[in-house]
Amino acid sequence: PGPGGTVTLYTSESEDDVNLIVQAFNRRYPNVTVRVFRAGSGPVVARIQAEMQTGRIQADVLWFADIAFLRDLARRDLLVSYSPPSGRRVPGRYHYDGNRYHEVRLIFNVVAFNTNHVRFRPSSWWDLTLPRYRGRVGIPNPFVSGAALAHVGTFVSMREFGWAYYRKLRENETQVLRSNGDVLQKLASGEISIAQVVDFFVRAAKGRGSPVDHIWPQEGSLLVPTPVAIVKGTQNLPAAEAFVDFLYTPEAQSLFAQRSYIPVLPGIPYPAGVPEAERLKVIFPNLDHIDQWREEIRKTFSELFGVQ
Amino acid sequence: MAGVVVERLGKRYNDAWVIRGLDVTVDDGEFVSLLGPSGCGKTTTLRIIAGFVRPTEGRVIVEGRVLSTPEWQVPPERRGMAMVFQSYAVWPHMTVFQNVAYPLRCRRVTRRELELRTRRALELVRLQQVADRYPGELSGGQQQRVALARALVGEPAVLLLDEPLSNLDARLREELRDEIAELQRRLGFTVLYVTHDQVEAMAMSDRVAVMREGQIEQIGSPQEVYEKPRTPFVAGFVGRASFLEGEAVAWQEGRVQVVLGDGQQVEVPWAEPLRGPVWLCVRPEWVVSDVAGELRGRVVRRVYRGDRVDCVGDVPGGRLLWTVGVGQAPALGEEVSFRIVRCAVYPRTALSTSEGREAI
Amino acid sequence: MAGVVVERLGKRYNDAWVIRGLDVTVDDGEFVSLLGPSGCGKTTTLRIIAGFVRPTEGRVIVEGRVLSTPEWQVPPERRGMAMVFQSYAVWPHMTVFQNVAYPLRCRRVTRRELELRTRRALELVRLQQVADRYPGELSGGQQQRVALARALVGEPAVLLLDEPLSNLDARLREELRDEIAELQRRLGFTVLYVTHDQVEAMAMSDRVAVMREGQIEQIGSPQEVYEKPRTPFVAGFVGRASFLEGEAVAWQEGRVQVVLGDGQQVEVPWAEPLRGPVWLCVRPEWVVSDVAGELRGRVVRRVYRGDRVDCVGDVPGGRLLWTVGVGQAPALGEEVSFRIVRCAVYPRTALSTSEGREAI
Amino acid sequence: MNELVTWRGAGRDGYAAGLPVRAGGAVGWIFVGVISGLIVYPSVVLLGSSLVAEGRVSLGHYARALSEAAVRQAFVNSVAVATAATAAGTFLGVILAWLTSRTDLPAARAWHTALLLPYMIPPFIGAMAWVYLLSPVGYLNRLWMQVSGFGTPLAVIYGPAGIVFVLTLYGYPIPYVVVRAALERMNPALEEAARMAGARPLQVMRDVVVPLVLPAIGSGALLLWVSSLANFGIPAILGFPARYFVLPTRIYATVLSFGTPDNLRAAAALSVLLAAPAGLALVLQRGLVGRGGGRFAVVTGQGGGGGRIELGRWRWAAGVFVAAVVGIATVLPLGALLLTSLTRAYGVPVGPENLTVEHYQTVLFGIPKVGRALRNSLMLAAGAATLVVLLAVAVAYLSERARWRAAQVLEGALAIPYSVPGTVVAVALILAYARPIPVVNIRLYDTAWILLAAYVTRFVAIGLRTASSGLAQVHASLEEAARIAGAGAGRAVVDVVVPIMWPSVRSAWVLVFIPAVAELTLSVLLYSVGNETIGVVIYGLHEEGKIALSAALSFVVTVLLLGGHVLMVKTAKKEWMA
Numbered sequence A: 001p002g003p004g005g006t007v008t009l010y011t012s013e014s015e016d017d018v019n020l021i022v023q024a025f026n027r028r029y030p031n032v033t034v035r036v037f038r039a040g041s042g043p044v045v046a047r048i049q050a051e052m053q054t055g056r057i058q059a060d061v062l063w064f065a066d067i068a069f070l071r072d073l074a075r076r077d078l079l080v081s082y083s084p085p086s087g088r089r090v091p092g093r094y095h096y097d098g099n100r101y102h103e104v105r106l107i108f109n110v111v112a113f114n115t116n117h118v119r120f121r122p123s124s125w126w127d128l129t130l131p132r133y134r135g136r137v138g139i140p141n142p143f144v145s146g147a148a149l150a151h152v153g154t155f156v157s158m159r160e161f162g163w164a165y166y167r168k169l170r171e172n173e174t175q176v177l178r179s180n181g182d183v184l185q186k187l188a189s190g191e192i193s194i195a196q197v198v199d200f201f202v203r204a205a206k207g208r209g210s211p212v213d214h215i216w217p218q219e220g221s222l223l224v225p226t227p228v229a230i231v232k233g234t235q236n237l238p239a240a241e242a243f244v245d246f247l248y249t250p251e252a253q254s255l256f257a258q259r260s261y262i263p264v265l266p267g268i269p270y271p272a273g274v275p276e277a278e279r280l281k282v283i284f285p286n287l288d289h290i291d292q293w294r295e296e297i298r299k300t301f302s303e304l305f306g307v308q
Numbered sequence B, C: 001m002a003g004v005v006v007e008r009l010g011k012r013y014n015d016a017w018v019i020r021g022l023d024v025t026v027d028d029g030e031f032v033s034l035l036g037p038s039g040c041g042k043t044t045t046l047r048i049i050a051g052f053v054r055p056t057e058g059r060v061i062v063e064g065r066v067l068s069t070p071e072w073q074v075p076p077e078r079r080g081m082a083m084v085f086q087s088y089a090v091w092p093h094m095t096v097f098q099n100v101a102y103p104l105r106c107r108r109v110t111r112r113e114l115e116l117r118t119r120r121a122l123e124l125v126r127l128q129q130v131a132d133r134y135p136g137e138l139s140g141g142q143q144q145r146v147a148l149a150r151a152l153v154g155e156p157a158v159l160l161l162d163e164p165l166s167n168l169d170a171r172l173r174e175e176l177r178d179e180i181a182e183l184q185r186r187l188g189f190t191v192l193y194v195t196h197d198q199v200e201a202m203a204m205s206d207r208v209a210v211m212r213e214g215q216i217e218q219i220g221s222p223q224e225v226y227e228k229p230r231t232p233f234v235a236g237f238v239g240r241a242s243f244l245e246g247e248a249v250a251w252q253e254g255r256v257q258v259v260l261g262d263g264q265q266v267e268v269p270w271a272e273p274l275r276g277p278v279w280l281c282v283r284p285e286w287v288v289s290d291v292a293g294e295l296r297g298r299v300v301r302r303v304y305r306g307d308r309v310d311c312v313g314d315v316p317g318g319r320l321l322w323t324v325g326v327g328q329a330p331a332l333g334e335e336v337s338f339r340i341v342r343c344a345v346y347p348r349t350a351l352s353t354s355e356g357r358e359a360i
Numbered sequence D: 001m002n003e004l005v006t007w008r009g010a011g012r013d014g015y016a017a018g019l020p021v022r023a024g025g026a027v028g029w030i031f032v033g034v035i036s037g038l039i040v041y042p043s044v045v046l047l048g049s050s051l052v053a054e055g056r057v058s059l060g061h062y063a064r065a066l067s068e069a070a071v072r073q074a075f076v077n078s079v080a081v082a083t084a085a086t087a088a089g090t091f092l093g094v095i096l097a098w099l100t101s102r103t104d105l106p107a108a109r110a111w112h113t114a115l116l117l118p119y120m121i122p123p124f125i126g127a128m129a130w131v132y133l134l135s136p137v138g139y140l141n142r143l144w145m146q147v148s149g150f151g152t153p154l155a156v157i158y159g160p161a162g163i164v165f166v167l168t169l170y171g172y173p174i175p176y177v178v179v180r181a182a183l184e185r186m187n188p189a190l191e192e193a194a195r196m197a198g199a200r201p202l203q204v205m206r207d208v209v210v211p212l213v214l215p216a217i218g219s220g221a222l223l224l225w226v227s228s229l230a231n232f233g234i235p236a237i238l239g240f241p242a243r244y245f246v247l248p249t250r251i252y253a254t255v256l257s258f259g260t261p262d263n264l265r266a267a268a269a270l271s272v273l274l275a276a277p278a279g280l281a282l283v284l285q286r287g288l289v290g291r292g293g294g295r296f297a298v299v300t301g302q303g304g305g306g307g308r309i310e311l312g313r314w315r316w317a318a319g320v321f322v323a324a325v326v327g328i329a330t331v332l333p334l335g336a337l338l339l340t341s342l343t344r345a346y347g348v349p350v351g352p353e354n355l356t357v358e359h360y361q362t363v364l365f366g367i368p369k370v371g372r373a374l375r376n377s378l379m380l381a382a383g384a385a386t387l388v389v390l391l392a393v394a395v396a397y398l399s400e401r402a403r404w405r406a407a408q409v410l411e412g413a414l415a416i417p418y419s420v421p422g423t424v425v426a427v428a429l430i431l432a433y434a435r436p437i438p439v440v441n442i443r444l445y446d447t448a449w450i451l452l453a454a455y456v457t458r459f460v461a462i463g464l465r466t467a468s469s470g471l472a473q474v475h476a477s478l479e480e481a482a483r484i485a486g487a488g489a490g491r492a493v494v495d496v497v498v499p500i501m502w503p504s505v506r507s508a509w510v511l512v513f514i515p516a517v518a519e520l521t522l523s524v525l526l527y528s529v530g531n532e533t534i535g536v537v538i539y540g541l542h543e544e545g546k547i548a549l550s551a552a553l554s555f556v557v558t559v560l561l562l563g564g565h566v567l568m569v570k571t572a573k574k575e576w577m578a
Ligand SMILES: Nc1ncnc2c1ncn2[C@@H]1O[C@H](COP(=O)(O)OP(=O)(O)OP(=O)(O)O)[C@@H](O)[C@H]1O
Pocket: B013, B014, B018, B036, B037, B038, B039, B040, B041, B042, B043, B044, B045, B086, C130, C136, C137, C138, C139, C140, C141, C142, C167, D305
């Protein structure tokens, strides 16, 4: 029979993706109803924080692009430690903090560009600093998007980038835009020519016909964690676990691939235009460094770019 | 200065004509009063002349300049007129002083002159002491006086007054009446004056125009209108009059024999020869009680008027109203006899009948 | 039904007392008129009685129930009164019919009765034909009549009328006056009636109260107030009167010898003995021109009044006003002589002087 | 019978305060009390939470915030753009209101609806539209560069100027509607008297019309100022690229920067700072109206008649002016929106080959949620607008006429939620209502009711200001006449006061309904499964980069609102002449 009842999912995943996943999930677990609260990761976090202040988090499963926040929750021991059976073959590094939250598919910050405006296909993060793009470079704002903060935090902690990289960006009159959505929109409209943005966004837009494309930077693409976690004190642990486990099933994983995400489960074919696993160079976010230096990073960044 | 000519004026609201074929000519510097029953179109006439209401037909001409036609009209502010609105229309957000000073402010007169003339206007209407109050803190009569002062302060060429004194006590009314008359003599502006107080109209006007259902029934000097009312309506409306039903049987050298109701016969002076059913219109003071009088009747009502007593007597052909000194008032029910020293005689038609009845 | 008692009433705005120590007792079913100069506190008094304005001191008692004190008051809707506002206060968003019907709607009378009584009230004020118009489409007088009908329709115990007829023509005013009197006779409600028309006050009232600066100067029957004015102010305010300056030199059995201005001496009837500087207050009809008259003067002004002519003559001690029939009016500048058949005599004080002057 | 008396202290002259506490009345006052409570409580929570730092009561958050130069700068920026936008918007609004309601402007009625349109476009969509138009590569700039051959754009919308410009265009409808409502009740005789005194139409406006509708202008300006201060979408979209930041963007960032301890409390503190000037302005404006004494009472129950002012030869000039406003404020952005929603993909060159209606098919039939969301939004908005109007009239009456101190304080408290960023209000609401309400033990959270509560809370200020400015116009004697006719206070209000101030009531409803339909910032945090609102859907689409779809949906919503308004104007019964 399997579990029943309802699970509430707070997520920042895109509408369509969630719907697909939930439909698929329900094909396997018809008795579980999944209630989805969907919003940008910012609002989701705000909502959860507010709920925490009044007592318990009202969600059973969390799934959004703000690993730092999940770390925070894990540290407060608000997440269930769980190792999904279907996820056994997934590399351990995708199960964080003692299985408290899990990566179910990979998205990356990459270098994207407007195909009408960029003649020479870029290849490196440093292309964002090329004078020919002066004033037409865009990156998302680390104050608004957790993913963006992770990016800055990680890059400044790396030898080959560091703050020097961002100073260069500054000299190149880089526009700090609000969200990935903004970046993509301006990229598509041609307001900017080249940008740092999440990969699947670009592929999706390209699929819709917008004049955008992205490359896999030679230095590597920064993994943007979008982990899933189960909230401690959930009313319906079996269903919650079932849901998380389901995300690792080949069925779900190939769904991700169809939606042009990169699956974590070995053996699932990658979406078109993505180099196969071994050629894909991944930069993992340096979360400890970020946790330690968050304020400083923010401060330096805002001094550098005059944003807040 | 300016004479006002109104030609074949007509105004229709929805599909009711409230003014129809109205003609008036007011000479430069003349004082003309508009009298008429409530709702007869006096205010509308003034509003058309002021340029607020566009006539449906006809024209308004002031000193030869056409100001209003059904097609176009000169805006009010360029007509050099002033008006007291029946509803005062004082500005609640301005003090009394500011209200009165406003017309001068629009003229850009010097501060000193403005101050001076405004004060003068306020004294004229006896409002010096409340100059700094807001209209909301004034009594009805005080508000009305603000409106009056506001109209006078600018010394306009044409002054339109719509019952400017209706809310003032008799004494103040009389005083202000004199003030206005005085001003007019001095500045010689033209005045169109709507009032319900006939004494006022009689006392102030060069001519009185009696309106009725959007038309002018009679226009002439106060005395003319009072003593030679052209129609029973005018006779009944201006001043008081009784109407007696009778039959003109004979006329010779300016006197006519009239058989009243049941057959009592009276002889009254009347210029034009006429015969047949008639109304005798008799004003109170045209009746003298006289033991030898041919007309006898019983007193049915006495009303104390302070300086005199009104008596109403049942006489053949109707009811007769006359006044006597406080001393010699007859008792109720007493049988008295009179003589009619003068009267107006109108052929009795279906129309005039009804009016006759209304009159008393 | 209800008698109204007002005790030591006082009302202060900011720090000016507009009413001070006012006492009136109106008997059940009595008709009392309030007369007084503009701004003397008539409306305020009515508004306190109606319960809109809270007295600063004093009380209002109706049929033994205390309704208003400085501390608390019964809300207007629980007082069983009706009022005509000086500014009409007709509701612009309701048709004439709805306006008039409203008091009945608040009483929850049956539809049929509401319909019936409203129609009757509208006929009473001659507005049947405009029942479905909005007030904005009415003439001033018509609006005022709506207010009147609205006050009458509910057949209240106490009726407060604040110049309810001020914007109506003489004839209609007289008709409505009779209608109101008639209604009052029939239903016996108590009426407090503010008016500036003295004829009206005289004709309708059981008693007349003359107000002045927030106090009652004299209250009594119309005849009393007119013929025995307690103060020069009343004399000058109610009816018309001339004031002659003089010196009372001798008094014996009800007649007093007065030397006017430059020394002409007249003898006039007066009950109480008095000597010293005085005012002679003379009403027009108390003067008869008479060749043998002891008092001579020159005619300086003539005003045509329709049924009579007002003459003003320069006589020793002041100006004298009298009226004559249209026929026998003297010419301007003509020298005439009179006799004063009666008058009121007041000791001449600084105060009374000023009033005396105002009077003519 | 129970003696009903009114005690001193209640009421200037007290009669109005003779509020009968009968069964009927009681229900009404309970309603007022409860709803007000529900609205005020979150504000209290907000204030309270801002006063706790490191677990102790302190002003720490304020101190820290004010010590930061960036915050001070943002604050200054906020006030600057808001003030500029308010000045411009109010001026525009008043002129337009006068032209469309008091003069013989050609086709006045039609213009009225057209002038409201900007208000019907969700603000952030509106801002987007202007990005489409005036970004360095916007439609207009591209057109300009093609036509003129210049390499530089005509004008770029980013930065303070752009923010003010857009705030003005989306803000002027508020003063416009409020003032217009007041003007509908202007007693024409008052204007006529001025013209008789020799004043030209514009003078009449300056000296008589404007001063007489001052309460309405004050209310309109206040609302515009406050909403501009609290606006997040427009400055965020137009300010970021130019690194021009206002307090709301800062607050938003603070809410999201969970890493920092107490970030929500800090955000609350910032919001209170933002609300402070608004509160001040409210007090000033109340003082203005409170001075009252019938000084603005233009409906007196006497006189009347009179028609519209004839502009004469200015008539057509005025027409052109209004047309220009409509063109800039409405046609352009809506055009951009339409164009965007019709192009196959965002960024492809505009041209016949790339035009398609597929996005409309998608939003109308492809996304099942849309229908539901539309229904939810419409119902919630209607409900909220109605509640707000009822509450507003009651409170306004009690505070302006009956002069209840309590009501006057309440009036102030109710203004807070409108003067802080929606996100913060939403958080406050969660803090307040995530747990069941004590005593009654009802849980609003996770139901549609919290959205209703949120909208009422957020927009009640609009209703209040509009209602109280309308109330100031009704001369006391009209109400007195009703009382003496035998109507209790409550009934007099319902039968006489409300109908006379109806234009204001109607406007209040519209002014609340419209923004509630496309409300975003609150809904995004508070909606729950099955209770999505259209704003959430539009924003969601936009976030996922489906620009064209969100544009299409916004356009649909705007058209719906437009249709609704046209219908309302058409079916409005013949108005009596003031
Ligand atoms: N806007 C309107 N629509 C329809 N009828 C109107 C309108 N304005 C006035 N009337 C009618 O026109 C007639 C004349 O109105 P007007 O105000 O001129 O009368 P009036 O002579 O001033 O009366 P009053 O002495 O009572 O002021 C009245 O019968 C009134 O009902």
